[in-house]
Amino acid sequence: MPSETDISNLALGKIGGAGEALTGTAFISSIDDDDKVSTWCKLNFPRARRRVISELATRECPFRATVRFADLEAQASSTPEIGQYQFAFNLPGDCLEVVRQFYEDHIKRRATRGPVIYENQFETIANAAGTGKLFLTDLLTNQDGDSAFIEYVIDTPNTGSFSEEMIDCVATLLASEVAAVVGKDANVGVTMLEKYFAVAVPNAQRANQKGFNNRVKKIPYYTGGMSQRTPFPAVNTGLGTFVDAFGNRRDI
Numbered sequence: 509m510p511s512e513t514d515i516s517n518l519a520l521g522k523i524g525g526a527g528e529a530l531t532g533t534a535f536i537s538s539i540d541d542d543d544k545v546s547t548w549c550k551l552n553f554p555r556a557r558r559r560v561i562s563e564l565a566t567r568e569c570p571f572r573a574t575v576r577f578a579d580l581e582a583q584a585s586s587t588p589e590i591g592q593y594q595f596a597f598n599l600p601g602d603c604l605e606v607v608r609q610f611y612e613d614h615i616k617r618r619a620t621r622g623p624v625i626y627e628n629q630f631e632t633i634a635n636a637a638g639t640g641k642l643f644l645t646d647l648l649t650n651q652d653g654d655s656a657f658i659e660y661v662i663d664t665p666n667t668g669s670f671s672e673e674m675i676d677c678v679a680t681l682l683a684s685e686v687a688a689v690v691g692k693d694a695n696v697g698v699t700m701l702e703k704y705f706a707v708a709v710p711n712a713q714r715a716n717q718k719g720f721n722n723r724v725k726k727i728p729y730y731t732g733g734m735s736q737r738t739p740f741p742a743v744n745t746g747l748g749t750f751v752d753a754f755g756n757r758r759d760i
Contacts, residue, residue, distance in 0.1 A: 509668035513539045515675055516549040519682035520690070522700060529690040548689045549682065556681040558604060558663050560674065563709055565605040565661045569716040573669040574661040575607070576600070577615065579650045580643060588636050593644035597655065599632065602662045603641065606632050611649045612657040630656075673712035680708040 517535040520526050525534030526545045536546045539553065561574050580597035587596040599606070609628045631644040643656060650657040670678070684700035687693075 510670065510675055511539075512550070512553050512667060513537075515667060515679050516546075516553060516682060516686075518675070518679035519549070519686055520545075522680060522683040523687050523690065523692055523696050526690045545686065545690060548686055552682060552685045553678075554663075554665070556678050556685065557665075560677045560681060560709075560712070561661050561663060562605040563677075564712060564716060565607045567709075567713055568607060569713045570607050570659075570661045571671070571674055571712075571716055573666070574604070574664050575659060576602070576662055577657070577659055578603075579612065580656045580658065582655070584635070584642055587642070589633055589642060590644060591631075593631065594646045595644070595648065595656065597643045597645075598635075599641040599643050600660070601640065603660045604663050605661050606630065606643065607659040607661060609643075609645060609647070609649055609656055609658045612651045615657075630658075671712070671715055673708075673715040677704065677708040677712045680704045 513536060516539050520535055526536065527534065529545050530536065530543060536543070536549065539546055539550045541547075561571055564570055565574075578600055580599070582597075584596045584598050590596045609630045628645065628647050628649065633642050633644065634640075635642050643658065645656050648654055648656060667675075680700055681704045684697045684704060687697035687700060
């Protein structure tokens with residue numbers, strides 16, 4: 509299981525090690541040590557972790573270990589910030605980023621080939637008192653029809669749950685932050701930040717998206733030079749239609 513120290517050393521390795529900042533030692537012994545490199549890694553590690561989780565959530569491919577669902581229940585009692593929206597709700601205290609709002613009765617059908625799951629426009633802002641965040645929307649999407657139902661992500665310090673792609677994201681972003689502290693040229697930090705957005709995040713995005721539906725989409729079938737989709741079982745969508753074995757919607 510990779511520790512915060514392990515991931516910090518991966519970050520240092522990406523920029524050639526700590527060098528003279530650790531009297532010639534390339535890597536730190538512990539993130540809890542009091543030398544300047546370890547201290548900087550410990551200070552920035554939680555920031556990098558939260559930023560990666562938020563980044564993937566806003567791309568609608570959240571890291572599955574951080575996903576939560578919530579019925580936001582009663583509307584906020586004081587809503588001077590509501591603006592053009594009709595409804596405002598307090599977000600959970602552990603909410604790091606909202607992924608999407610959708611109808612609660614669709615949650616059991618997200619991985620099926622049933623009805624389209626409609627996602628809705630929303631906005632999240634800080635409340636006027638500065639004590640939390642508000643969720644603004646024009647739609648009530650919980651099963652009772654009196655609140656909003658959302659998918660959101662939380663922070664997690666459990667590095668043991670991180671995928672390899674998540675580890676690489678955090679290490680690459682952390683490398684961009686620690687480069688200056690170990691005496692690297694400013695361009696090194698910029699290069700690592702560019703790699704974070706251009707390589708690490710897209711790789712994590714693809715890996716996370718596999719968690720939404722890992723069924724095989726196609727099987728080799730070369731008769732006549734054609735390929736064929738893997739048949740899906742017929743599904744009653746509950747909306748007056750069937751999806752047949754080849755994914756075609758048919759009215760009933």
